[in-house]
Amino acid sequence: MQTIFVGMSGGVDSSVTAHLLLQQGYTVIGVFMKNWSGRLDTKQGTFDFPCSSQADFESARQTAGHLGIPLYTFDFEAEYRQRVIEYFVSEIERGRTPNPDIMCNKEIKFKVFLDKCLSLGADKIATGHYARVFKTDDGAYLLNKGRDETKDQSYFLATLGQEQLSKTLFPIGELQKSEVRKIAQEIHLPNANRPDSQGICFVGEIDVNQFIKALVGENPGDIITQDGQVIGQHRGIYFHTIGQRKGLGIGGGIPYFVVEKRLETNQLVVAKGINPLDLYQNSVLLNQLTWSNTPVTLPMDVSAKIRYRSSDIAVYLEQGKKLDEVVAHFKEPQRAVAEGQFMVFYHDDTLLGCGVMNRYV
Numbered sequence: 001m002q003t004i005f006v007g008m009s010g011g012v013d014s015s016v017t018a019h020l021l022l023q024q025g026y027t028v029i030g031v032f033m034k035n036w037s038g039r040l041d042t043k044q045g046t047f048d049f050p051c052s053s054q055a056d057f058e059s060a061r062q063t064a065g066h067l068g069i070p071l072y073t074f075d076f077e078a079e080y081r082q083r084v085i086e087y088f089v090s091e092i093e094r095g096r097t098p099n100p101d102i103m104c105n106k107e108i109k110f111k112v113f114l115d116k117c118l119s120l121g122a123d124k125i126a127t128g129h130y131a132r133v134f135k136t137d138d139g140a141y142l143l144n145k146g147r148d149e150t151k152d153q154s155y156f157l158a159t160l161g162q163e164q165l166s167k168t169l170f171p172i173g174e175l176q177k178s179e180v181r182k183i184a185q186e187i188h189l190p191n192a193n194r195p196d197s198q199g200i201c202f203v204g205e206i207d208v209n210q211f212i213k214a215l216v217g218e219n220p221g222d223i224i225t226q227d228g229q230v231i232g233q234h235r236g237i238y239f240h241t242i243g244q245r246k247g248l249g250i251g252g253g254i255p256y257f258v259v260e261k262r263l264e265t266n267q268l269v270v271a272k273g274i275n276p277l278d279l280y281q282n283s284v285l286l287n288q289l290t291w292s293n294t295p296v297t298l299p300m301d302v303s304a305k306i307r308y309r310s311s312d313i314a315v316y317l318e319q320g321k322k323l324d325e326v327v328a329h330f331k332e333p334q335r336a337v338a339e340g341q342f343m344v345f346y347h348d349d350t351l352l353g354c355g356v357m358n359r360y361v
Contacts, residue, residue: 003026004028004125005029005124006031007031010057011191011196012181012184017126017171018064018126019183029072031071032057032060032072032073035076035077046214080108084100088100092212092216093216095238095263095339096339097338098340101156102159102354105159106160109127110157111164114167118167124169127168127170130146132145133168133170140293144349144350144351145346146170148175155308158344161290161292161293162293213239218235219235220235221237221265222234223269224269224270225269226278231270237262237263242261242338243335243338244258245257256270257276279335281330281333283328284327286343286356289354289355301316303348307341312346315330340358342356
């Protein structure tokens with residue numbers, strides 16, 4: 001029987017994942033990934049996280065003991081800082097909106113973690129993601145949305161290719177969250193009623209603005225209208241995102257929304273009105289493309305998400321001027337499209353790939 005290494009975060013989803021694999025007859029090894037400490041030292045000083053990874057480890061340890069499986073700890077703190085935190089910093093300094101959760105899956109869980117598990121004798125790895133992997137008759141692997149539409153996490157797994165999908169199991173992908181909780185309670189898992197984790201991958205729920213301040217500091221500049229009138233001051237354009245209304249410090253009862261971030265002049269551009277037209281885009285240019293299964297023939301119609309939990313939208317993809325670029329045309333104009341975020345493509349429930357929204361066209 002195959003040996004499966006399970007990434008155990010201390011949460012109920014990964015715990016039930018390990019239980020289901022045991023039921024299916026696999027040899028199961030639990031692994032806790034230590035990716036950060038309670039304090040992050042930065043050029044700007046230190047940032048103290050509101051919770052400690054020690055609590056997550058203790059929950060994973062108790063669960064592994066309850067299930068009767070070993071639990072190892074892999075220290076990926078250096079890799080996490082280099083591949084996720086530095087990416088986060090680089091993107092916000094460029095005035096873009098990063099997605100550290102997607103990068104964490106790409107660089108840590110399904111690269112560093114996967115490689116180490118395979119080197120130690122694992123046949124495959126498993127995680128507690130709400131997604132499903134299928135193998136087609138011709139040997140290709142497909143990633144589908146999780147059965148629970150409210151918990152589907154395929155968006156965060158969009159950079160996975162055939163190599164990763166062929167070595168990964170998502171046992172709870174066929175289940176509703178309520179079913180996962182019920183299983184945990186029925187087998188008396190110590191963390192059966194532990195709240196779901198929120199916030200940045202492995203870091204948890206934090207004040208993002210305070211996190212950004214600790215990483216890059218402040219860089220004050222003007223908030224201007226589209227005709228150039230200065231109407232306020234910002235602490236740094238990277239504290240804001242396209243479509244933002246709250247937190248601008250502009251009084252008067254008139255709604256203003258962020259529509260542009262001018263990095264070269266350090267200006268935050270806002271538009272007045274409930275629903276300003278400049279918040280909408282008809283198309284975007286995508287790069288850093290990943291396809292789940294190649295080759296892909298363009299042009300093509302797909303459904304897509306431009307942010308996690310957004311509704312699927314109709315998109316027409318065509319080849320860009322460069323080989324590694326694609327132009328995505330929205331069938332209906334989309335509001336608050338943020339550069340640096342990922343657009344994820346689907347055909348029905350099957351993930352096709354993704355690209356980074358690099359600039360507007």
